[in-house]
Amino acid sequence: MSSPGMVYPSVPYMEQSRHTHDIDQAFTNQAASFNASAVANASEILEAILEHSRPQRGERWYEAACGPGVISRRLAASAGSVHGVDATAAMIEIARREAAAAELDNVTFEVGDATATSLPDAGFDGAVTRFSVHHIQVPSRLFAELARVVRPGGTVAILDHLADPDADARSWAQEIERLRDPSHWASLSDARLRELGRDAGLDLTHEQRFPFELDFDDWLERGTDSQTARDLIELSLADRPEGTDCFSVSTKPAGRILRLQMWIGVWRR
Ligand SMILES: C[S@@+](CC[C@H](N)C(=O)[O-])C[C@H]1O[C@@H](n2cnc3c(N)ncnc32)[C@H](O)[C@@H]1O
Structure with a gap:
């Protein structure tokens, strides 16, 4: 268990x-x-984040695992x-380029591990991270780090797609996710995300769960060009267990649709 006062040794995990x-x-590959x-820029997802974590003028905000900085640019x-x-240099390169193109002079980016940064204690008024928890092997390190760098009374907002509480359903979705993208580690249930926030010493002030649909074949294509992986994914899709609510694929006239369940938690430090 971690506490907000605990500082992890700066081990580059x-x-x-x-x-x-x-x-x-x-x-x-995906930068x-x-x-x-569509998923990175979807207005309903960005609004869910910005509605409850909109910075006040003059505040200092931090985005962990920021990727190309889509959210950082909005916060700015x-x-x-x-x-x-962000851990990936190619992502940081795009983040810097996009910020420069938008003439934002109040945004900075660095390559680093969001679970063990060298950022100062309580140095930010708010912190946000999206679609990162499921890539992180020990998510309590990310939560502890977010709690550490935000000042008492500040905001921490975390958005990710959920895993089903049912173990079979969760493993099935995880198999497909990992075949498509081996960097997917594990999506979590909303109960586990709440628990991680509590263990990091954060007080949950808002949560919201909402479905989100995306083009399944576009999602697949962004993730892998391996025909073997694609064949295995098709086999998995045909062998769907009961109780899968957080990951489902349906065929519509426009093509295959992937339906995920998004969840956002907003905490006060
Ligand atoms: C799906 S992308 C999401 C990017 C961004 N958060 C967004 O939603 O626009 C996941 C990002 O997490 C980053 N990432 C994964 N593990 C990380 C870690 N331990 N520290 C920093 N970045 C990490 C990856 O490099 C990648 O850019």
């Missing part, structure tokens, strides 16, 4: 793991396509400053 390679490979993707419109950290 990511350097110790084969998972680092998977993250770097996946997101170097440009993710930046332009009202924050005093925004700093983003």
Whole structure:
């Protein structure tokens, strides 16, 4: 269990793991396509984040695992400053380029491990992270780090897609996710996300769960070009267990649709 006062030794966890390679490979390949993707720019997801974590003028905000900085750039419109950290250099390159193109001079980015940064204690008024928890092997490290860098009374907002509480359903979805993108580690249930926030010493002030639909074949294409992986995914899809609510694929006239369940938690530090 972690506490907000606990500072992890600055061990670069990511350097110790084969998972680092998977993250770097996946997101170097996906950097440009993710930046332009429907899911990265979907207004309902961005609004869910910004509604409860809109910075006040002059505030300092932090985005963990910021990818191409889609959220950082939105936060920058009202924050005093925004700093983003991401493990993948190709993502940070795009984040810097996009911020420069938008003439944002209050946003900075650096390559780093969001579970063990060298950012100062209580240095930010708010922190946000989206679609990162499911890539992180020990998510309590991410929660502890977010709690550490935000000042008492500040905001922490975390959005990710959920896993089903049913173990079979969860494993089935995870198999497909990992075949498509080996850097996917594990999606969590909303109960587990609430527990992680509580263990990090955070008080939940708002939560929201909502379905989100995306083009399944576009999602697949962004993740893998391996025909073997695609064949195995088709086999898995045909063998869906009961109780899968958080990951479902249906065929509509426009093509195959992937339906995920998004969840956002907003905490006060
Ligand atoms: C699906 S992308 C989401 C990017 C961004 N959060 C967004 O929603 O626009 C996941 C990102 O998490 C980053 N990532 C994964 N593990 C990380 C870690 N331990 N520290 C920093 N970044 C990490 C990857 O490099 C990738 O850019």
